[in-house]
Amino acid sequence: MELKTKKRIYPKEDVCIGCHLCEIYCILAHSGTRDLIKAFKKLDKPSPRVLVEEKDGYYITFALQCRHCDDPLCIKACITGAMHRDENTGYIICDEERCVGCWSCILVCPYGAIRRSEDGKAVSKCDLCIEKGNPVCVENCPNEALELKELEDLA
Amino acid sequence: MRDINIKYLEGEVRIPSACGLLGYINRKGELTSGYHIVDAMSVMRERGNGLGAGFACYGLYPDREDYYAFHLFFEDINAKEETSYLLYRYLDVVQEEKIPTRKVRTIKDPPIIWRYFVKPKEEYLEDEDITEEDFIVRLVMKINSEIKGAYVFSSGKNVGVFKGVGYPEDIGEFYRLEEYYGYTWIAHSRFPTNTPGWWGGAHPFSLLDWTVVHNGEISSYGTNVRYAEMFGYKCTLMTDTEVITYIIDLLLRRHRLPLDIAIKALAPPLYSVIDRLDEEERIKMKAIRAIYQSCLLNGPFAIIVGFKDGIFALNDRIKLRPLVAGEKGDFVYVASEESAIRALSPELDRVWMPRGGEAVVSTLEERGVLV
Amino acid sequence: MRYVIIGNSIASAGCIEGIRRVDSEGEIIIISDEPYHIYSRPLISYWLSKKVKDISYRPVDYYEKYRVTPILGKKVIQVDFESKEVILENGEKIKYDKLLIATGGKPFIPNIPGLDKKNIFTFIRFDDVKKINEVIFDGAKVIVIGAGLSGLKAVEALIKRNCKVTVVELAGRILGSILDEDGARMVQEIFEEKGVIFLLENSVVEIFGEEKVREILLKSGEALPADILIFAIGVVPNVDIFRGTKLKINRGILVNERMETNIPDVYSAGDVVEALDLLTNEDRVIPILPNAYMQGEIAGLNMAGREVKYSGSFSMNSIGFFDVHIMSAGIINPPAEVEVIKRIDLERKIYRKLYIRGGKILGFMFINSIDRTGMIVDLIKNRIDVSNFKDRLLSDNFGFLDLPKEFRKEKILGV
């Protein structure tokens, strides 16, 4: 029953170029269309689940997604049970239908990796593109600044 | 001498060719008549097209073994006179004569073929501080490149080359080779793609005691020639055989490389092989490849090289041309085809296919291997 | 091995999931006096406001999947620690090898004359809102006693159900446990914009009515008409059946780091226990949901044989009213010598305030600027010295780039 994520994305800040393409492709991946232009013209354009950290006058940038922690505080803090671990992949997934937007997960996530959705109704978090197979942020990073690592020793 | 239908001569263009090779040595130095090799060459008729054949014989002039035997072709009497003047000026000529020939129906328009037994005049050697061999080489180059219609095709001691345009058996007949006896015989039958009609272009190519017959067309020719030229060799014939001979002369006579090393320079082991050698050998092989990189004979070839003390035969590194070796008692044979060897000696003690780049070396027992 | 859990809420779920991480074989029995599938108490206000229809905390197949035998709608009246038996009100006795007491909290109701009238409710359990839902009507005058978290969540739901709501609060400000005065005023204004009337520094002294509530009398002498009265003053640990037993109880049940009580094989977790407050270093009841789960999980793991220690916690809350979001954690009413940094934007109703002592954050309260707050909670938890970047803590987009490089790298690459 001990379940952990099988994959995790690690950012490489030395080569993150702050282009935000990870966010752009994340939006596409969760937009329900396959066309970027369409996705961006949608009124209910999803918010990105990856966050590019940047700071004025400072050259380091990096992109951060949910770490899919081994000891996930967000699941423990969730008041509805919406936040859960997927049994097949070990990814931490939020069931947006069940989320009521109390943001307890945001209060406890030590990575600040959980965001409110654009409409403020539910949590928007990285699902490692569970339906697509591979995370689009990793695949589309032009400088390979995101590395998807397969994790071993899964119980 | 030049047929009006013949457009190109050796020295004007490179003429690719295929060939049949045969050579043997008696390690005890026992002499055999030229009859045998002439006869054996006939089985490889397929490999020639009648446009060139030749023989080399070691040990044929025992009475004149201290003299360089110059064999020359002259297109006309003027060339002969001009050459004679030069020869008598620089050399002590102990004997000169027409090389005896016989009339053969298929041999057309032979040139004037003459031989001189010579030695450099001491005063020139002293004046110029030059070795006897270098002096001879320079003179041969001078005649071949400067005197129109004259060509030295044999210039070693106790070695003679006999060659011309025709099939080997006809050339053998023409030169009356059954009358010569040698401990080493080398023969060649040629299949040039062009129609050269010049006797000098036939094999063996010879300089001093080196006689070389060759089957192949080396791709490294341009590299080899430009290297040889740096050392004063003039590649007037534009044949692979010529440059191979010069490089052998350079490596063995002038650089005094041991025979096995010189052979490695001509056909070095692959780096994949070198990498597996022990350190000392690896350093040695890499040095050979680095320093003698321009001596590597690349592309298809099989050569038989005769020298005073023996013969060696060598294939290119990946064996793109045929070469087979055989042994019977004191005789060691090498040829393009086993049939030619069997023609000389039907019952052999051993027959083998030398691997690419691995030389067959055989020397007179009493003299040992050249070091 | 038989695990018995009294209580069917968050701590119990933590316990079940903790046990099953280690022991997939043992029998688990869960007992609750409520007849419902495991549900989330905070969701009752959402249910009342009709935002959600289902308040389940775990999927319907949960018990089946975790192989739990539920005994629901049956009250435990006693535990015989000697014979290791749980005794139900129907006399049934259930043997246990390991027991978890997760009875939670029970509403506190002051002793006021008139409490016997109808339409007086508390606001803790599903049954509470189900009953409120039955009597509620458009324009109903509802008086909510208590302006704490659950009181105001009730108010929000009632406003959404078109009730006229008055809040009576004993203290001088609302949300006293999570906000200071400035913050409280800001939030109060939001409620007032929706028509809610706040009566602070006041309390109910008597309730009038025939069968149902009709009017209440305040301490100030004022009388207010009321259709419905809701007590949301707070909860106290639900330890009644254990009073007078060997079980050590202060305000709540006392446990060690392994969530074990003084009685062997008896564990306790959730709103019923006192546990370590990291910031005060004292044991106290911190009745917040994440704690309940984590304590339950620690208890479960230990019950199943894995040695795990509870590292303590501190109070923290995330709560939203209408579209205003509030997060706070740690110490809210600090001693005087504490350094205060804050940013107030009255117009946009943004508030960020932090208390810092010796370079470490003691507590904070944020209104409408809550993204990535978990990072700040983490700084408190890890006692990170923030002296070098404390100004950045007030920024809406505070992030890892504001943290020391080594800490950032370890945090992100070390997972």
Add this chain to the structure above:
Amino acid sequence: MKTLYESDFIVIRDEIRCIRCKVCVRQCANEVHQYDEEDDRVIAENSRCVGCHRCVTLCPTKAITIIRNPLDFRENYQWTARAIKDIYKQAETGGILLTGMGNDKEYPIYWDRLLINASQVTNPSIDPLREPMELKTFIGRKPEKLEFDNYGRLITEIPPQLELEVPIMFSAMSFGSISINACESLARASVEVGTFWNTGEGGLHKKLYPYKERAIVQCASGRFGVDVEYLNAGSAIEIKIGQGAKPGIGGHLPGEKVGEEVSQTRMIPIGTDAISPAPHHDIYSIEDLRQLIYALKEAVNYKKPVGVKIAAVHNVSAIASGIARAGADYIAIDGFRGGTGAAPTRIRDNVGIPVELALASVDTRLREEGLRNQISLIVGGSIRNSADVIKAIALGADAVYIATSALVALGCHLCQNCHTGKCNWGIATQDPNLVKRLNPDIGAKRASNLLKAWSHEIKEMLGGMGINALESLRGNRLMLRGVGLNEKELEILGIKHAGEGI
């Protein structure tokens, strides 16, 4: 002063495709793209565009294209737009025109007038997939002959050699002129492929020490970063006399590019201009060069080859011969199309000669003097592909240097604005925001892929010529034929015209 210079490029944005993601805004260091919040549009300032295509490449919807400004001057054979615009620029600045990369003028490219031979019938071609194909090359001084003792043991001591697995090395580019990530990319590719990279006059950054075994350390007129440790760190030392892009002049790294890292590596104070003088002030003649060569050999205990790099100029063959006699282990000749981080445009475009001719004449001259075999010859400054490599080797080079090709592999788009330090591809810049755009993991892979790809092609072509070891192509000019060349050119190149037989 109002400029008369109209922009060279025009940015065309497909408004339907533009999703306002602002990637272009973030990526353009020249600040061409700006987001207008009021109109929710991205607009472009064309005059700043250098045509580097960074925005085009990264735009996720491919909404951007960049075209040459079609604005024409009145047609004039003599007064081209470029000639006119150059005058506008100088009239406005009063300064020397500066540019980056190599000569882009329409001089003949001899590589493209040379054709390669292949075997047919009389000599079999070799299939490199099935047969071994050797590209190993040794760079260093070679003795004229080897000597062995009676036991066949090698007596001759071989001077130090660089052992190359491919006959292609990365030419000198300093840390300073290019970014640390660009340096690291090439250094790692060198390790991976088995060739060498060159520090240029930039010193050896500590981050690059792990790749020092594959480094040629340069000693140029500014002596930046040179000390005994540096000299001993690399596998060879190169004395840089000249550079093809700017023969006869020195170098200048402006102070603003001399940050902490560059300062430490070059051993100069932060913020000071790094000026490499035009000559080495200790080399005023060939005997001075000889002294420096031996001083450097002495410093490394004769353990490493010392080469000399010169620009291809008119008298290059005599100079090369002098260098050979001065004891250098190799000569690197840099042709007039060679690149640079910054050079005066007029010098770049008008000084020096094509490397093909320089190479042919140097090789011939060294052979005439019997020196060719003793010294290695490296050429660079215009090698664009494997065919150029083959041709260079057939003309007589031992190996080639590539720099522009290597940078193009890393992402360079030849915008020729290296001198501005705003390279959007993270190559010719020291701005940390730009440097990180070149991920050395990717860079190393791209650069090594290029060398591997060229190696495959070289092997194919060698096989076609019936050659299975590169040395048999070296100086093998019979493998080349000229097309469209006059007698003099053929004579200098030492080749026949296409159509002439062997």
